[in-house]
Amino acid sequence: MIDTFIITICACISNLLHAVWRTLVSEPAGLPVPNEERGPSFRQLMEDLSPRQLAVKQLKQQFLDALLANDAQEVKQILHAAKLDIDTVLEVDDPSMMLASYKQGYWLPGYKLEKSWAMGIHVCVMYNAVETALVLLEEGAAINRMPNGKAPLHVACEASNDDCVALLLAHKAKVNSLSLSGHTPLHYCITSESVACAKQLLLKDAKVNMPSDNKEEDTPLHTAARFGVPELVALYLANGASVDAVNSLQETPLMTACFWAFDAKEQLYSQDHHLVCRLLLDHQADPNLREEDNKTALHKAAWNCDHILMQMLLEAGAYTRAMDINGCAPIQYLLKVTDVRPMAIPELCYQALLNHNAARIYPPQFHKVLQNCYDCPRAVEVMVNSYERLKPTNKWRDAIPDDCYKRHKDFYDSLFAVCANTPRSLLHLTRCAIRASLDGSCHRGVAQLPLPSPMKKYLLLEPEGILY
Numbered sequence: 001m002i003d004t005f006i007i008t009i010c011a012c013i014s015n016l017l018h019a020v021w022r023t024l025v026s027e028p029a030g031l032p033v034p035n036e037e038r039g040p041s042f043r044q045l046m047e048d049l050s051p052r053q054l055a056v057k058q059l060k061q062q063f064l065d066a067l068l069a070n071d072a073q074e075v076k077q078i079l080h081a082a083k084l085d086i087d088t089v090l091e092v093d094d095p096s097m098m099l100a101s102y103k104q105g106y107w108l109p110g111y112k113l114e115k116s117w118a119m120g121i122h123v124c125v126m127y128n129a130v131e132t133a134l135v136l137l138e139e140g141a142a143i144n145r146m147p148n149g150k151a152p153l154h155v156a157c158e159a160s161n162d163d164c165v166a167l168l169l170a171h172k173a174k175v176n177s178l179s180l181s182g183h184t185p186l187h188y189c190i191t192s193e194s195v196a197c198a199k200q201l202l203l204k205d206a207k208v209n210m211p212s213d214n215k216e217e218d219t220p221l222h223t224a225a226r227f228g229v230p231e232l233v234a235l236y237l238a239n240g241a242s243v244d245a246v247n248s249l250q251e252t253p254l255m256t257a258c259f260w261a262f263d264a265k266e267q268l269y270s271q272d273h274h275l276v277c278r279l280l281l282d283h284q285a286d287p288n289l290r291e292e293d294n295k296t297a298l299h300k301a302a303w304n305c306d307h308i309l310m311q312m313l314l315e316a317g318a319y320t321r322a323m324d325i326n327g328c329a330p331i332q333y334l335l336k337v338t339d340v341r342p343m344a345i346p347e348l349c350y351q352a353l354l355n356h357n358a359a360r361i362y363p364p365q366f367h368k369v370l371q372n373c374y375d376c377p378r379a380v381e382v383m384v385n386s387y388e389r390l391k392p393t394n395k396w397r398d399a400i401p402d403d404c405y406k407r408h409k410d411f412y413d414s415l416f417a418v419c420a421n422t423p424r425s426l427l428h429l430t431r432c433a434i435r436a437s438l439d440g441s442c443h444r445g446v447a448q449l450p451l452p453s454p455m456k457k458y459l460l461l462e463p464e465g466i467l468y
Contacts (some may be wrong), residue, residue: 255291397416
């Protein structure tokens with residue numbers, strides 16, 4: 001009889017476990033089971049069993065709705081009547097991750113996070129709900145807490161809500177506080193609309209040279225240079241920012257701006273980044289400083305095939321023969337990318353380098369120029385005209401695809417005609433003699449010669465479309 005009782009108890013427990021399991025697992029593959037047949041979900045069962053939890057959830061949602069609507073009276077009523085904790089943590093829609101900040105090395109899922117944790121004050125500054133934010137602060141809301149890695153001041157700066165920044169600073173928000181990712185409020189000023197926020201931070205003694213507390217160690221000036229905000233760069237420089245500050249990779253703000261001046265995805269050049277570089281150079285930024293791989297700002301501009309930045313750097317005294325850790329000078333960086341920068345004008349880049357005493361490609365290796373520049377004959381022309389004479393090798397013709405040769409037949413026929421053992425034209429030899437006499441200062445020397453403008457352009461390797 002005891003055995004029968006034990007068996008009955010075990011069967012009941014087994015049936016109960018199976019029932020619970022069916023509520024927890026997802027629907028099996030196949031046709032969905034109608035709601036009325038499958039019964040209530042586990043979540044519904046829990047809500048039915050926990051009316052107190054359901055009431056709290058509804059109250060939090062009511063509180064969040066009032067915050068999003070900037071309904072200060074409703075917020076005050078909820079806090080007083082319902083006795084809701086003013087610093088309660090809410091789950092808020094945050095597809096742009098403005099409320100979240102994660103420490104480097106933390107594991108994150110591969111999909112994009114759509115929600116973040118935040119307190120009411122975070123929600124207010126995110127949506128510029130100044131009136132509601134004032135109510136919360138007057139009721140004693142915590143001003144420096146970071147439920148998901150950012151304090152309210154970080155969020156206000158990233159959202160460019162300068163009224164909220166002023167309100168937070170007036171209530172003693174920490175002006176140099178670090179987010180979980182190691183950034184100060186100044187690091188979150190990344191648009192021209194956030195200049196007013198940055199001004200207020202600086203008036204409250206924000207540290208303009210404080211590096212981020214992470215592996216990059218960028219200063220706010222690095223951040224402004226990366227995002228290409230000339231107004232912020234000018235503001236930081238006027239407030240004592242170190243123009244040649246280096247981060248953990250030994251990169252200066254000038255190097256950062258040169259690198260990010262080109263959008264590889266959109267194949268566009270940024271005029272704002274160009275203006276940032278102009279500002280930095282006008283404040284005596286050193287164009288010849290080297291980062292950890294010995295690259296200079298000119299290497300980065302050459303990699304982008306950015307003739308405007310290259311000319312700017314060269315006029316500021318950038319050294320054209322500086323070599324990186326692999327022994328590559330800027331002209332070699334330029335060669336590597338000439339055929340993958342469709343929006344660039346590469347012949348201007350080669351002209352700028354060669355007129356500022358860049359080392360030419362070793363003649364027996366000139367076929368590499370053709371391999372990289374075959375579809376840009378004007379760039380090839382500039383390079384060829386920098387030599388007094390150039391002898392072709394068997395690799396030259398193989399480096400030029402047949403279809404490209406047909407497209408630029410007149411030019412390539414002239415190339416193979418003039419590059420032989422016979423001397424080139426007297427005019428070209430005169431050009432080479434004058435350039436050699438200027439001893440690497442062609443850009444300055446030619447400008448001072450009493451010659452007509454077309455002759456000066458000829459001396460500075462201006463391409464004509466054919467070789468003589």
